[in-house]
Amino acid sequence: MSQSLSEIETLLQKNRVIVTVGSGGVGKTTSSIALALIGARLGKKVGLLSIDPAKRLADALGIKLGSELRRVNLKAEITGSLDAAMLDQKAVFDEMVRRFAPNPNIAEKIFQNSIYKEVSSNLGGPLEYMALAKLESMLRSGGYDLIVIDTPPDSHALDFLARPNILAGFIETGVMSWMIKPFHLAQKLGAGALFKAGGKIMGGISSITGMKMLKMLAEFLVLMEEVIIGFNRVGREVSAALKADTTGFVLVSAPYNNAVRSAPHLLRELKANNYPLLAII
Numbered sequence: 001m002s003q004s005l006s007e008i009e010t011l012l013q014k015n016r017v018i019v020t021v022g023s024g025g026v027g028k029t030t031s032s033i034a035l036a037l038i039g040a041r042l043g044k045k046v047g048l049l050s051i052d053p054a055k056r057l058a059d060a061l062g063i064k065l066g067s068e069l070r071r072v073n074l075k076a077e078i079t080g081s082l083d084a085a086m087l088d089q090k091a092v093f094d095e096m097v098r099r100f101a102p103n104p105n106i107a108e109k110i111f112q113n114s115i116y117k118e119v120s121s122n123l124g125g126p127l128e129y130m131a132l133a134k135l136e137s138m139l140r141s142g143g144y145d146l147i148v149i150d151t152p153p154d155s156h157a158l159d160f161l162a163r164p165n166i167l168a169g170f171i172e173t174g175v176m177s178w179m180i181k182p183f184h185l186a187q188k189l190g191a192g193a194l195f196k197a198g199g200k201i202m203g204g205i206s207s208i209t210g211m212k213m214l215k216m217l218a219e220f221l222v223l224m225e226e227v228i229i230g231f232n233r234v235g236r237e238v239s240a241a242l243k244a245d246t247t248g249f250v251l252v253s254a255p256y257n258n259a260v261r262s263a264p265h266l267l268r269e270l271k272a273n274n275y276p277l278l279a280i281i
Contacts, residue, residue, distance in 0.1 A: 005038075011278050012039045015248045017139075017147045017241065018278070021270070022252035023262040024153035029056040031252045031281050032150035040080035044145040047138050048072075048084040051131040051151055057086050067091035067134075083144075085134075092130040093120040095137070100230030106223055115220040132238045133231070139241060248278030 012018070018035055022028045029050065036048040047069060050057035061072060067088030074082060094111065101107035110116050131149075138147050241247060249270055253263045263280075270277055 008035070008038060008279070009042060011248065012042060012044070012146060014246070015278065016145065016246040017135075017149070017244075018248055018250060019149045019151060019242070019275075020250045020252055021151050021266055022153070023256075023259045026252050026254040026256070026259045027281075028153070028252040029060050029150050031250065032148050033057070033060055035250070036082055036084075036146070036148045037074075037078075039146040039148070040074060040082045041078050043079040045080060045143060046082045047144040047147045048082060049087065049131075049134060049138065049147065049149050050085070051087045051134075051149065057084065057150060069138075080145075087131055087134060089130045090120045092134050092137075096130075096133050096231065096234075097227050100227045101223075102226055109219075110223045110227070113216065113220050113223060115216055116224070133234050135241075136234045136238045139238075243274055243276075248276050250278055251280045253280065 012035065020028050020032045020035070032048065032050070036046045039046040048057070049069075061084060064070075067085060068091075069083035069085040072082040072084050074080075097107050097110050097116075098104075101110060135147065135149060138144055251263060251266055251270075253259045267277065
C-alpha cells in the first residue's frame with residue numbers, strides 16, 4: 001500500500017504508539033525519525049526510542065543520545081516537541097531494579113552481585129526486556145501523545161515482540177518457583193540444606209561451577225525474585241499495549257533481495273500475533 005502525507009498524518013493522529021519493523025539497511029531509522037517529526041509538526045509531544053544496538057538514531061540526528069530521553073531542537077514554527085533516546089540496557093535494568101526491589105538495601109545488594117553485573121551489561125537476551133521496560137515507562141509517564149519505536153533489524157524485532165510471552169511462561173509454569181525454592185530453604189536452614197532440597201540437580205551444578213558460584217547464583221535468584229515478577233507484569237502490560245487500538249506497526253522495506261525476502265515473513269509474524277499493520281513504506 002502507498003501512503004500520502006495526509007494519510008500518514010491521519011495515522012499519527014489516531015495512534016499513540018507506532019512501531020517500525022524491517023530488515024537492515026532499508027531506511028527504518030530514517031522513517032522512524034520522519035514519522036516522529038511529522039507528529040511533532042502536528043503539535044504532538046513525541047517520544048522516539050531506538051532499540052537498535054547499531055545506534056543509527058544518534059548518527060541520523062547528529063546529537064549524542066543515551067538512555068534518558070533528550071529534547072531535540074526543532075524549528076520554531078513546529079508546535080509540538082520531540083524527545084529521543086537510544087536504549088541503554090544497563091541503565092534501564094538498574095531503573096527496574098530500583099522500582100521493583102522490596103527496598104533500597106536489596107536493590108544495592110543486587111547491584112553489587114557479580115552475576116547481576118555481568119547480566120545487566122553483557123547478556124544479549126535482556127536487551128528486548130529492557131526495551132519493553134523503557135516503553136512501559138514512557139507510556140506510564142503520560143508525557144507523550146505519540147511514541148515511535150525504532151526496532152532492531154528483521155528477526156530481532158520479532159524477539160522484541162515475543163519477550164513478554166517468554167517471561168510470562170517462565171513464571172506462570174512455575175519454573176522460577178522451582179528454581180528459587182531450594183535457595184529460600186538454604187537461607188533458612190543453612191548451606192547443607194541446599195543440596196538436600198535440590199538433590200542431584202543442585203549437586204550437579206555444584207560439581208560444575210563450584211560452591212562459590214552456586215552461592216552467588218542462589219543469592220542472585222533470591223534477590224531478583226520480586227524484580228523478575230515485576231518484569232513479568234511490565235511485559236504483560238506492554239504486550240497488551242502493543243495490541244491496543246491506539247498502537248500500529250509500520251513495515252519499512254526496499255527493492256533489495258534481502259528486504260523483499262524478509263517482508264512477507266514479517267507480515268506473517270505480525271498477523272499471527274495480532275499486531276495491527278498500519279502502513280508499508
